[in-house]
Every structure is written in C-alpha cells, then in structure tokens.
Amino acid sequence: MPEITHHADTDALGPQQPLSMVRTALGYVAMIVLAVAAFFVIRHYGQSLVAPAASAVAPAAANAKSPVGGILPVLVALAAVIALGQVMGRLCAKVGQPPVIGEVLAGILLGPSLLGATISAWILPPDSAPYLGIVAQFGVILYMFLVGLELNAEWLRGRAHVAALVSHASIVVPFVLGAVLSLYLYPRLADSQVPFTSFALFMGVAMSITAFPVLARILTDQGMARSKLGALALSCAATDDATAWCLLAMVVGVARADTSTAVLVVGGTLSYAVVMLLGVRPLARRLAYRWDGEHLPRRAVALVFVALLASAATTQAIGIHALFGAFLLGVVIPHDSPVAKAFMQQLQNITTVLLLPAFFAFTGMRTDIRLLNTADQWLMCGAIIAVATVGKFGGTIAAARLTGLGWRESAALGTLMNTRGLMELIVLNVGLELGVIPPELFAMMVIMALVTTVATSPIVRRLVPAH
C-alpha cells in the first residue's frame, strides 16, 4: 500500500507542511505542558477525597477460586460463545456494524447480566474462570502479537508530525477529562485501598484508547482504507495504540507497587522497549527476510514462538502485562516480511475465531450490568460515555483543524478515533485484575466501549459518502 503514503503526503498535507510544522511543534509542546499541569492540579484535589471503605461487591470473585471440573466447562463455554458470537456478528454486519461488536455482545449475553447468575453458571461456570482465563490470555497474547505484526511503522514515519499531534491530542484530552471525572467517581465507586493517583491515571488511560484493529476493519468495510482520511486515521490510531499501551504500562507499574518499585517497573518497561526496538529489531529484520514464508522451516516457527513467549514472560515479570511483550515482538518484526505474513495467515483464524472468544466469554462473565441498578449509577455511566466521546472527539477535531484539515474530515476523523472496541476491553480487564476499578465501574466502562464503537460506523457513513 505505498499509495497511502503518496496520497496523504503530497495531496492533503504537503502544501501546508512548512506552516504546519511550526504550528504542530508549538501546539504539541503547549498541549503536553498543559496536560501535565492539569493532571497535577486534579491530583492535588483528588488526594483529599475518600473512597468507600469497601467495594459493595467482592472484586472479581470468579478469579479467586480454585478451578474445578477440568476441561469440559471450558469447551462448553467456548463453543457457546463462538456460536452465539457468529450469529450476533452476522446480525451486526446486517445493520452495518463491525462483527466484533456481535462477538463481544455474545460474551455479555451469556454472562450473568441478562441470563442471571444461575442460568449463566451453566454455560460459564464461575469455577472454571481461571481455566477460561488462561485460554483467554493466550488468545489476547497471540492477538496482540498479530496487532503488532500488522502495525505498519511506515505509517508513523512519513506523517509523523501530523499523526503525532492528532493522535496525542486525541489521547491527552480524554486523558485529562478522565482524570477530572475521577474527582467525581473516586469517592463514589473506588475501593479505599486504591490511591487516587492510580485510579485517576487508569481512568485517564481507559478513556483515551482507540481500537486500531476495529478501526482498520471499519475503514476497510467502507472502502476508506486507501483514502487520505483513512490513511491519516490509521496512522493516528497506530500512534494512539503504541502511546496508550506505553501509558498503560506506566499506570500499571504505578498501580501495582509502592513508589520505589513503581520506578523500577517503569524503568524496566522503558529499558525493555529500548532493547527490543534498538537491539532486537535489527536482528528481527535480518532473520525475517531470510526464510521463505510458504515453506517456513520448523525451527523458524519455533524461534518466533519462543521469542513470543519469552517477550511476553519478560513484560509479565517486569510487572506489567504479558500482552505488552507480545505486541512489542510483533512491532519489531517487519510487517511485510515473509515470516510476518506466514504468521498472520496461520494465526489469524485460530486466534480470532477460536481463542479470542474465550476472552469475550471471560469478559462477559465478569461484566454484570445488573450491578447498575440505581438512577445515580446510570447517570455515572452516561457521564463516562459523554466524557469519553467529548474528549476523544474534541481532542481529535481541535488537532486536525490545527493541521489544516476541513471541518467535515476533522469530524469524521474524530468519530473514527472514538472507536474503543476490543482494546478497551483488554485495558479494562487489566484494571479489574489489578483491583484499580471495581466490578460496577468495569460494567460501566464496558458499556462505554460498546456505545462508542457502535456509534462510529453510522456517523462516519453520514459524514463521508461510501467510496
């Protein structure tokens, strides 16, 4: 797809480049300074807040028990969620929604939210959660590896300054707004064990996610992937992804540990990223073109899998999540190399059709919408959706206008960046596992992820006629 770079660089952004470079640089510095200042002001006020002594509901109860029943419940749960996910996915496709929405909904439908705890326990027995969780984690690790493999570093390079400004604005604004919202949510929903700083940081990151893979699928479905706007959206989303995961890594580091070990975690994460990008990347470039993708030798396959497991284990051991290591390994393997193509082709189906539904089932099992049973709670949920959308949409539009994009295109870009999709669910599960967010807030955030993702396609279709 060299066409993308060509279009975007010369037609849309070329003429304004000298001016936009200066504007971009100034805007960028101002934005970061303001954001950091804003966060410290918020933190100052937030630290005096007191969270409820204990969460109303036991956190992630399913996770604590010892697994029983062996493999049978895992097989049944997976079969059910895949089958229902396909049905829901086709329904979604019929009304112009990405199928992944249907697959996520299938998990929630089979969870306690709608069927109730008793019936849901037949299909997704809470006892089997740890086993299902392991399969889900393998699914997410392989999926993030694929996301990393598909990430085209070229998209970031050519239009780095524009993509960086738009992307970082689309992160910073919802991040700051998410931290502001924490001032309201923390005394009402948080656990008193969780310090305000961790809570606000996590909420900030969770608000600022953009789902690169779902976005790519929406753009392809609309025939927009090769348009100027599509290319810009993709490069912004890719930058968003990379930035958000780095931020989350740091937040997890802070949330996991006291300050001194947090420094170790953040330091370890940064060092590992540097080692991977500067040390492993050149090695991966050399190896990735050496083998023929059609007849990949067994030792090459083993080498990639060992590297994947080792990289995932390293980030897990550092204190952040295994998926970061998987993503990083995907990033350092050139996306157009025979090795990358062979792995994408072979892992796609088993990961997205067989293993990832375990993650949807796992998420659905933990999402109990019945926890939201007061008007107050639904108000909070509405506030979360509003803040997430205003932040993402507003941040993107402001930055896009600043770089010279028209109103209509800026609005379409803002809508696209508001897609939260699967990535948001992964982030939320990390937060739930860490205990940073309670199950109620988890349910609200899952609803937010669904609403923002569902809203994208119809709005973009109105703003940009299909090609």
Place this chain on the structure above:
Amino acid sequence: MPEITHHADTDALGPQQPLSMVRTALGYVAMIVLAVAAFFVIRHYGQSLVAPAASAVAPAAANAKSPVGGILPVLVALAAVIALGQVMGRLCAKVGQPPVIGEVLAGILLGPSLLGATISAWILPPDSAPYLGIVAQFGVILYMFLVGLELNAEWLRGRAHVAALVSHASIVVPFVLGAVLSLYLYPRLADSQVPFTSFALFMGVAMSITAFPVLARILTDQGMARSKLGALALSCAATDDATAWCLLAMVVGVARADTSTAVLVVGGTLSYAVVMLLGVRPLARRLAYRWDGEHLPRRAVALVFVALLASAATTQAIGIHALFGAFLLGVVIPHDSPVAKAFMQQLQNITTVLLLPAFFAFTGMRTDIRLLNTADQWLMCGAIIAVATVGKFGGTIAAARLTGLGWRESAALGTLMNTRGLMELIVLNVGLELGVIPPELFAMMVIMALVTTVATSPIVRRLVPAH
C-alpha cells in the same frame, strides 16, 4: 496418493487374495475368540490378587493443588520446553531419530527426573500444573483433530481384510500379554483402590498402541511412504489407531465407573461414534467441498471450531476423554477436502510447535524416573519393554506371514508397528489421571514408549535399504 492403493492391491496382495481371504477370516475369528478367552482366564487368576494398600507416592500430586502465579510460569515453561525440544530434536535428527523423540526428551529433562524437584520447580513449578495442563489438553485436542483429518479412510477400505488382520493381531497379542504381565505387576505396583480388571485392561491397551503420526514421519524420512510395505504399515497403523482409541474409550468407561455406569459409558461412546460416522459424516462431506480452502470464510472456520469443541465436550461428558471427540470429528471430515487442507495447513505449526510442547512439559513434570531406584523396579521396567516389543513384533509378524508377506518384510512391518511415540504418552496420561496406574508405573511405561520408538528407525534401516 492413489499410487499407494494401486501398488499394494495389485502387486503385493492381489495374487494371493482368494486364499488369503479364507485364511484371514479363519485366523481373525480364532484370534478374537482366543484373546477373549485368554483375558477371562487371566482375570480369573488376577481377581484374587491383592494390591498394596496405598501407593508409595502420592498420585499426580501436581494435579491436586490450586493454580497460582497466573500466566507467567506457563509462559516460562512453554518457552523452555520448546527451545530445548528444538535443540534435542535436531540432535535426534542427526542420529537418524525422529525429532519428536527429542521434544519428548526435553520435557523429561526439564522434569524432576534429572534436575531434581527443586531445580525443576523453577522451570516447571508444580503449582502451575493445572494451567499448563489446560494448554496441554488444548494442544492434544487440536493434535488429535489433525491426526483424524490426516487419516485416509481409503487406506482402510481397499485392503481392509489384510490390514484388519495384521492390525488386530498387532493389538490382540500385546493386549493379552499386557494382561498376563498385570498378574505380576498388579500386586507389586497397583493401588488397592483399583480393581484388577481395570488395571489389566488398561495395561493391555497401553501395550498395544502404535503411533500413527510418528510412524508416518519415519516412513516419509526413509522414503518408504509410497512403497508397498509403507502403504501396508500406514493402513495397519491407521486401523490400530482407530481400534486402540475405541478400546481405550471402553477401558476408561470401565475404570471410571461401577459396572452399571460403565455400560452407559460404553453404550454412549458407541452411540456417539455411530452418530458421527453415519449422521455427521455425510453432512461433513457435503460441507467440506463447498468452501474454497484458500479463502475459507470466517463462518466456515467458526463452524468447524464449534463442531470440534462440541464433539470434544460430548466425549468428555460421556465419560471418556475429550480427545476422542476431536479425533472423531477429524475422521468424518474428508482428508482431501479444501476445508481439511486449510485446517491442516493453519493448525499444524501452532499445534505441534506451540501447544503440544505444553503436553511434553506436562508429561515430563509427571515423569519421575528417580522413583525407579531398586533393581526390582528396573527389572519390571525391562519386563514391560520386553513384553510390549515381543507382543507387537510377534503379533504383527505372525499375521503378516499368514497373509503371505515375506520374512524380511514381515519383520520390518513388526518393527514399524512397535513405534509407540506420542500416542502412548497420551494414553499413559489418561491412565495416570484416572488413577489406574501409579507414578512409578507411569515412569516405566514412559521409558518403554521412548525405547520402542527409538528402536524403530535403526532396525528398519537395516531390514529395508533406503529408497
């Protein structure tokens, strides 16, 4: 490979067909009657035997504990066993052994046998066994599905009478000898909770396994897969596989339950096999040719995975192992259909390189050769190897001679059928999980599986010059 059928049917076995048909039928009936009679005589004597009150070692202790430590130990264990497996596999290939031997050895090397419990626990912590076990089970389920997919039903049809006689002789003789050996082993090694009948039946089945996939790999490596002998060995091994799994299913049914539920289990298994072969097979034939393997639609992939999970869950729910359902589903999908080819191509690497090593690690973790620390125990181990080899080798040669094969070819066939490989390990793990065999006997049987598999290649190379 229609060549195989052609060669074997007309050149080798065609001329003798009228005579061999009668001989085969008579021999077959005599064999089955004698075997059943022999088993009842053995059972008569065996039932008066008393097993030790409690096993010297806690059975499969690793399995009982609640899993801790999350995904990190699983990632580390997998990375270690894959990496070491590749190194060992290449060493094996250099000395003319199939690489799978090296991968199995890697699991045992990382287990407590050689490193000792303390060091081994760093790489394969016993606490993480349930998690590793789930990954291993997924690996085995997918692997057995692949074995089923690769099974060419045509191999069984054309030469059914010869293959059936040789194959069933190569099962019946070691089966009966295994039951006889039980008279010696039961009072020394078994747990008093286990009735003699279950023990003897299990030992019989465990002795009569032939590893179809390893055999196929050895034949391919030697350039023998398309020869008359190779085709006969493959069709015998395929029959062996199918028969042995049916036998094991029945044995598990008997071992799992009291007599009345055992009837239910055996009845359920047979009914399910009939439903799959008569009901699902025609449906699978129609569907399997409908889709293009290159661009398999997502719903086709989902349908196959849901069917796989459902079939595995059904046999697990019936009371036998999930792997039977996976194998059966593979068998009913035509092996040369686009769907089968697409799945074989996509699942091969992730199953055999990433997931199956979890099974080797899991097996290695449970194999503690240090349990064999007396001369008596090593004598028993030697007896097991001798009985397994004599039974398989003798049974095959006798039947092969009866159907008119020469001495040299009969001996080569006997050696080939003695390959136990990975299949034996799967069977042994089922026995260990059921508690039918104690860890000591498990270790002896693992050694037997390794020795018989290692012996195959060099002996066959002597008997049949490479093509």
